[in-house]
Amino acid sequence: MSSVSLLGLGNMGCALAIALLPSHEEVTVWNRTRGKARDLVAAGAVEANTIGDAVRASGTIVVCLLDHASIHEALDPVIEHLRGRTLLNVTTTSPAEARELDRWASAAGLEYLDGGILAVPSMIGSPRSEILYSGDSQAFIRLQPVLARWGRSTFVGTDAGLASLYDLALLAGMYVMHAGYMQGAALVATAGVSATDFADRAANWLTDMTGAFARFGRVIDSAEYALPGQQSLDFSDLSKLVEATAEAGVGNEPIAMVQRLIDAQRALGHGSDGLARIYESLAAPAHHAARRSPIRSADQHNA
Ligand code: NDP
Secondary structure (H helix, E strand, O other): OOOEEEEOOOHHHHHHHHHHHHHOOOEEEEOOOOOOOHHHHHOOOEEOOOHHHHHHHOOEEEEOOOOHHHHHHHHHHHHHHOOOOEEEEOOOOOHHHHHHHHHHHHHOOOEEEEEEEEOOHHHOOOOOOEEEEEEOHHHHHHOHHHHHHHOEEEEEEOOOOHHHHHHHHHHHHHHHHHHHHHHHHHHHHOOOOOHHHHHHHHHHHHHHHOOHHHHHHHHHHHOOOOOOOOOEOOOOOOHHHHHHHHHHOOOOHHHHHHHHHHHHHHHOOOOOOEHHHHHHHHOOHHHHHHHHOOOOOHHHHHO
16 A cells, blocks of 8 residues: 545544554544544554645545535645645535536646545444445556455446435435334334334334335336336325324324325326336436437446
């Protein structure tokens, strides 16, 4: 592993730095506010006095700051020292912000790799940790010894925004599922069932239900929403469930949101189509057009 400078020693930055240290290679760390590097220095890291020193110390610069704005705030003043280096950004940004950083890096003469971390700090370095990468594929290959220290690494494409896009897509699914569990917990609480007891039952049920994703995926990709054997939107009508939440006196936003999606497609005359049809209320117009044309980019094939 060649030398690495890591900028940003928040919870995640510290976890990434600690995972690199057993390599016995030089790891330089920097944080805007001093005093966060003590344990890392004791474990063998070198603390840079300034961000300029940190950038000059290594060929690979890992950035783990708060957000997109903080990256520019930190790096713009030292841009002349970045030329010829590799910038690996694992700060959470939107896809558009990641693409902007890619263009900015390219104009400044450095390689850019973007990372979307699918882990919390305590998971970094364990097999449960996965980081998705997009951008410069050569940098991804060359940095394998570094990336492997943090867990599984997966390259999702040369479009720098893709790691962030996957990250956001997975988080969207996670948050809606979590809200669904809480909807159920609020319902069973009216019968005196604790949220803890309901958690076990919900986890088993929802784990089994993820088996439907592959089938939904095939239907959506082929746009064959009327294929026989699917549960229709008319059958999936959740108005009784919505009524039941009102009777129980509990909030119903999660389930009402799903009902609105079902209603929207039924109102368009698709009540006999399968549940996957609600995807059509969510998909971007450009994607509808793309599906009418079978051409796909190399990136989409590789992803
Ligand atoms: P923290 O809030 O713990 O740390 C934020 C870091 O950003 C600090 O080092 C802070 O420095 C630095 N910072 C903020 N603004 C600036 C600035 N303008 N200039 C320079 N440095 C700045 O966040 P985390 O470490 O938890 O998260 C870091 C990134 O990792 C985020 O983008 C987050 O979304 C992402 N991430 C975090 C996960 C987690 O579970 N923690 C999971 C997945 C992704 P200072 O100490 O001086 O304030």
